Amino acid sequence: MLWFLRGLRKGVVTTRYPRERDAWTDGLPSPPAFRSDLLTPTLAGRLVDACHSGALRLEGDELVLDLGSCGGCGDCVRLGGEAVYRSGEFELASRDREALVKRIPLGGAG
Amino acid sequence: MNDELRLAGELRERIDGLFGRSLHIRTFDSGSCAVCESELRLLSSPYYDLHRLGLFFTPAPRHADLLLVTGAAVRAADAALRKTLEAIPEPRLVVAVGACALGGVFEEDELVHGRVDDVVPVDVYIPGCPPSPLALLHGLLVATGRLEEKVQALSFDLRREAVA
Amino acid sequence: MDGTLVARIAETELESVVAGLGEHGARFADLFGTPEDGGVTGRLVYGLDDEQRYLVVETPLADRGHPPISDLEPAAFVEECELFEQVGIRPSGDRPLNRILMPPHAEHAFPLLGGGSRSAVPRELHAPHHVRGEAFEFPFGPVRVAGWESLYMGLVTTGEEVLDLYLFHWHKHRGVERRLQGLQPERGLFLVERTDGLSAVALSLAYCRAIEVAGGVEPPRPAASTRIVALELERIYNHAQSVALLCQTTGLSVGQAQAEIALEQLLRVNLAAFGHRYLFGVAALGGVRRGPEADAIRRLLPAAVDELRRAVQALLRTNSHVDRLEACGTVPGETARRLGLVGPVARASAIDLDARRDHPWPGWHEAAPEVAVRDGGDALARMEVMVAEVEEAQRLVLEQLPAAGAGTVDIPRGPGTGLGWAESPRGETLAYVSLDEGGRLARVRLRPAPVRNWRAFDDAARARNVFTDIPIIEASFWQTVAGFAR
Numbered sequence: 095m096l097w098f099l100r101g102l103r104k105g106v107v108t109t110r111y112p113r114e115r116d117a118w119t120d121g122l123p124s125p126p127a128f129r130s131d132l133l134t135p136t137l138a139g140r141l142v143d144a145c146h147s148g149a150l151r152l153e154g155d156e157l158v159l160d161l162g163s164c165g166g167c168g169d170c171v172r173l174g175g176e177a178v179y180r181s182g183e184f185e186l187a188s189r190d191r192e193a194l195v196k197r198i199p200l201g202g203a204g
Numbered sequence: 205m206n207d208e209l210r211l212a213g214e215l216r217e218r219i220d221g222l223f224g225r226s227l228h229i230r231t232f233d234s235g236s237c238a239v240c241e242s243e244l245r246l247l248s249s250p251y252y253d254l255h256r257l258g259l260f261f262t263p264a265p266r267h268a269d270l271l272l273v274t275g276a277a278v279r280a281a282d283a284a285l286r287k288t289l290e291a292i293p294e295p296r297l298v299v300a301v302g303a304c305a306l307g308g309v310f311e312e313d314e315l316v317h318g319r320v321d322d323v324v325p326v327d328v329y330i331p332g333c334p335p336s337p338l339a340l341l342h343g344l345l346v347a348t349g350r351l352e353e354k355v356q357a358l359s360f361d362l363r364r365e366a367v368a
Numbered sequence: 369m370d371g372t373l374v375a376r377i378a379e380t381e382l383e384s385v386v387a388g389l390g391e392h393g394a395r396f397a398d399l400f401g402t403p404e405d406g407g408v409t410g411r412l413v414y415g416l417d418d419e420q421r422y423l424v425v426e427t428p429l430a431d432r433g434h435p436p437i438s439d440l441e442p443a444a445f446v447e448e449c450e451l452f453e454q455v456g457i458r459p460s461g462d463r464p465l466n467r468i469l470m471p472p473h474a475e476h477a478f479p480l481l482g483g484g485s486r487s488a489v490p491r492e493l494h495a496p497h498h499v500r501g502e503a504f505e506f507p508f509g510p511v512r513v514a515g516w517e518s519l520y521m522g523l524v525t526t527g528e529e530v531l532d533l534y535l536f537h538w539h540k541h542r543g544v545e546r547r548l549q550g551l552q553p554e555r556g557l558f559l560v561e562r563t564d565g566l567s568a569v570a571l572s573l574a575y576c577r578a579i580e581v582a583g584g585v586e587p588p589r590p591a592a593s594t595r596i597v598a599l600e601l602e603r604i605y606n607h608a609q610s611v612a613l614l615c616q617t618t619g620l621s622v623g624q625a626q627a628e629i630a631l632e633q634l635l636r637v638n639l640a641a642f643g644h645r646y647l648f649g650v651a652a653l654g655g656v657r658r659g660p661e662a663d664a665i666r667r668l669l670p671a672a673v674d675e676l677r678r679a680v681q682a683l684l685r686t687n688s689h690v691d692r693l694e695a696c697g698t699v700p701g702e703t704a705r706r707l708g709l710v711g712p713v714a715r716a717s718a719i720d721l722d723a724r725r726d727h728p729w730p731g732w733h734e735a736a737p738e739v740a741v742r743d744g745g746d747a748l749a750r751m752e753v754m755v756a757e758v759e760e761a762q763r764l765v766l767e768q769l770p771a772a773g774a775g776t777v778d779i780p781r782g783p784g785t786g787l788g789w790a791e792s793p794r795g796e797t798l799a800y801v802s803l804d805e806g807g808r809l810a811r812v813r814l815r816p817a818p819v820r821n822w823r824a825f826d827d828a829a830r831a832r833n834v835f836t837d838i839p840i841i842e843a844s845f846w847q848t849v850a851g852f853a854r
Contacts, residue, residue: 107629108253111338112351121639122336123649131363146558147308147333159360163308165333167558167649179362186331186355187343191321193353194306194329196360232511233518235540237565238850239646242609245515246635249628261514280471281518281539284510309562314477315543333562336645 120182123166125149125159126174127181131201133157137177138200141170153197161186161194226258227348230268232288234320235278240302240334244272252337259344265291270347271298273324276310277317289324297347300326301340303333372581372787373416373423382410382427382434386441389414394423395721396708398798398819399437399447401429401455402811403481408455411813412437412444413787413798417726422787424800432460439463443708446823454480454545469853471538481546481811503531510539513839517849521838528834533826540853548812553579553653553779553801556809560799561648564816564851566609569595569602570792571816571851572651574799577729577788579653582803583779590773591655592729597772598642598650598660599790600761601669605634606793606846607712607754607761608676613843614751615683618692626679633672640664655776662769673762680755693748697828697841700745707827710820711795712757713845715741716749723791737764747844754846781807792817794847816851 109116138157142150149163150170171178188194231244247254248261262268265288273285289298300320303309306329307319320326330343345351377385390396398413410429415422429451436459438445446468452458453470456479470480503526510518518539524532544563548556560575561568573595580586587595612627635645641660642650650656683689699709704717714721722739740756742749788799795817802811828841 107250108256109251109338111252111341112345116338118636118639119336119338121643123333123644125331125360127360127362129363130361146555147303148311149308160308161355161360162306162329162331163303164331165303165308165558165562165648167333168643181358181360183354183358184332184336184339185342186335186339187328187346188353188355189328189346190356191306191326191329193356194331196358198361201363229514230511231514233516233540235542235853236517236850237562237568238517238848239565239568241515241517242566242646245612246628246632248514249632250625251629251632263513275518275540276542278540278542280474280541281510284518284539288511304562309559310542310547313543313547315471315474315541333648334565334646 119184122184123168124181124183125161125164125166125186126168126170127179128157128159128174128198129177129179130198132177133198133200135200137174141174141178144169144173155200157198157200159196159198161196162191226260227270227344228260228262228268229270229272229344230262230265230288230292231272231274232285234273234275234281234285234305234323235316236275236302236304240274240304243334243337243340244274244301246337247340252341254341254344257341257345266293268292269296270344271296271324272301273298273305273320273326274301275320276304277320277323279315279317282317282323285323297327298324299328299330299343299347301330301332301343302335303331306331308333371421373421374426375423376426379427379429379433382437383440385425386412386437389423389425390441393418396441396443397422397796398800398813398815399444399451400800400813400815401451401457401481402802402813403455404802404811408457410451410457411800413800415726415796417721420727422727422789424787429457431457433457435460436463442706443820446819453478467536467538469538469541471541477543480543481549502526510536519849523835523838525835530829530833530835530838533829533838535822535825537822537849537853540849542854544854545812545814548809551809553803553807553809556812557651557653560812560814561651563814563854564818564848565646565648566606566848567602567792567794567797567816567851569598569647569650570790570797571799571814573599574788574790574797575801575812575814576651576653577790578786578799578801579788579803580779581786581788582784582801583782583786584784585654585777585779587655588775588777590659590771591775593768593772594650594656594659594774595729596768597665597765598647598656600764601634601638601641602647603761603793604673604758605631605638607758608634610754610843610846611676611680611683611751613846614693614747614840615689617839617843618689620683620686620689623679623683623686623689626682627676630672630676630679633668633675637665637668637672640668652776654779656774659774660769660772662772665765665769669762669765673758676758690748692837692840693751693844694746696747696837697833697844698744698746699824699828701743703824703827704745707824708820709795709824711792711817712750712753713821713824713847714795715739716753717745718743721796723789723796727789747840750844783807794818794851795821814854816848816854818847818849818851821845821847822852
């Protein structure tokens with residue numbers, strides 16, 4: 095009886111996802127997004143070195159972001175200044191592993 | 205080739221139809237840090253309640269439709285992982301969960317594959333470290349064809365989005 | 369090395385030193401080997417808890433060059449087996465060694481740390497047991513209930529009663545200590561956090577402390593307070609998990625739901641406070657990466673803890689739950705002491721040991737926590753200890769909040785060694801580092817609490833329990849396989 099009453103008093107706490115997105119999820123870790131026009135090769139190199147999860151690498155004149163390997167730690171965001179932002183995305187599931195690999199063209203001088 | 209595409213499409217529809225109702229999930233830990241498991245357990249908690257979406261955990265692979273794999277695919281767990289998958293009757297789905305399972309964090313070496321799709325074929329990949337229960341729900345609903353993928357359309361290049 | 373004492377001895381002195389330390393009440397805490405200087409150096413870590421110091425005994429080791437340490441110090445058995453797997457050093461005599469980390473068919477990876485001495489590989493053994501009457505043995509795992517870590521249990525039973533139980537953890541051995549070799553300390557931190565994620569704060573802080581000690585620095589005062597806040601938040605959510613799992617195993621689904629509500633709220637407190645539900649990314653070398661969002665903690669934490677408190681109070685008044693926990697999985701105090709247990713498992717068996725009080729960090733001196741001790745030794749006593757710790761942890765968080773901030777101190781890069789520690793939710797967690805000329809990690813030893821505590825599990829399961837009690841005992845122990853297998 096005790097448990098039944100407690101349960102009733104609590105009300106419904108269940109998320110309405112996927113119909114609604116809960117506000118608290120804005121704070122969840124998420125992969126970086128880039129201002130490619132501000133992404134210099136030098137900065138990109140530093141970001142790659144800073145990524146401990148192996149999610150960033152340089153290929154020619156592109157910065158390759160592997161969302162599958164990204165841990166959302168935010169080190170690249172902290173390092174990247176104006177060029178790197180939190181994307182805020184966490185609904186990243188995909189049937190295609192390659193679809194999780196994003197290519198960001200390098201822009202800017204240096 | 206066209207026949208193949210047609211058959212693949214039909215299989216896809218059949219899977220979506222079958223899984224559109226209820227889906228039983230068998231989890232497998234191939235060497236995680238235990239945090240992905242924590243988020244998985246919370247799927248049956250009141251805040252997320254996967255039952256309302258017709259999703260259920262099952263201890264029996266024979267009753268399962270979907271294998272949810274966490275961890276970096278430690279080689280010592282290969283045999284158990286393959287046996288578990290084999291015990292799940294077709295049609296079945298394999299979902300890899302978390303950065304370790306997707307190839308991040310642990311590189312391949314003598315003890316560890318570093319990615320689950322090195323051991324078993326994977327149908328859906330769910331990134332995160334860990335993926336939150338909502339990210340897990342999103343991934344499960346994508347796997348069952350009830351939600352569309354988002355990530356294909358995202359560019360992560362803010363400049364291009366600004367221009368577009 | 370900070371307040372830690374280091375003593376170098378010869379291998380011939382090892383036996384008498386171990387015996388002497390035991391007689392003088394020094395607490396054996398760890399044993400590990402390092403391939404270095406063309407051979408292997410063994411290090412034994414002892415807690416001189418009354419003096420608030422650790423002692424590291426260093427000795428060269430040769431294969432079969434010394435009698436079994438675990439003959440004198442039973443708490444060293446698991447570590448002695450690990451020593452063989454990692455660096456190929458065996459004690460003299462015929463004492464059989466168990467497989468601890470190394471899976472079968474992984475002989476090509478032996479010794480796990482490279483170097484050392486290549487000798488015979490450990491046979492696949494489990495703790496010897498004497499099967500009486502019509503007992504049978506059956507395997508359980510590694511695949512288990514949804515959301516429980518992979519773990520293999522060999523169960524010897526007559527049908528109900530547990531005669532014997534042995535565990536294999538090696539399905540999750542990722543070789544972290546080996547992977548860390550050669551890395552820069554910052555990259556190492558990322559991996560250490562993800563070794564035993566439910567103790568990410570404790571293990572990463574023990575590691576950071578070890579590096580800081582090697583560099584002769586201490587974190588800035590605001591960072592020291594932030595570390596305490598994060599460590600205690602980690603303790604609270606882990607103990608909430610234990611309550612939820614206990615309810616799952618006693619079949620009290622409503623209690624489980626209530627505890628899970630509290631757990632989810634606590635994880636959101638973590639997210640609001642530090643940007644990650646499991647507190648990854650707080651620890652930094654020399655300090656912390658960021659301070660806590662104090663307002664969010666003050667606003668959200670008390671309600672979440674209250675949620676847990678009310679669930680626990682109702683549980684402790686529910687006979688069907690309490691009856692399952694009483695006298696279940698009893699670990700006698702003498703066993704706990706002999707096996708060198710730590711954390712709530714030890715404290716529930718009257719071992720008054722807590723690294724926060726006994727080995728205070730910079731900043732802990734003002735924050736001496738009240739340590740909860742019980743003497744029942746059963747699942748109920750363990751739950752009571754955890755519940756008391758939640759209250760104390762909340763008090764510590766709120767007390768440290770005003771002083772908590774961000775910041776790091778620079779660590780001079782170069783060679784050195786250091787021992788670091790933290791009281792994780794599961795008990796004393798140790799990390800030892802050795803840095804080379806370039807400041808890279810030459811050797812990292814990680815000894816999370818589960819390395820000490822899993823060994824008591826078979827004793828606890830054997831003590832007049834039926835095998836349906838095993839999940840309850842496991843939930844009340846609330847160790848991690850990841851922390852052991854690392």
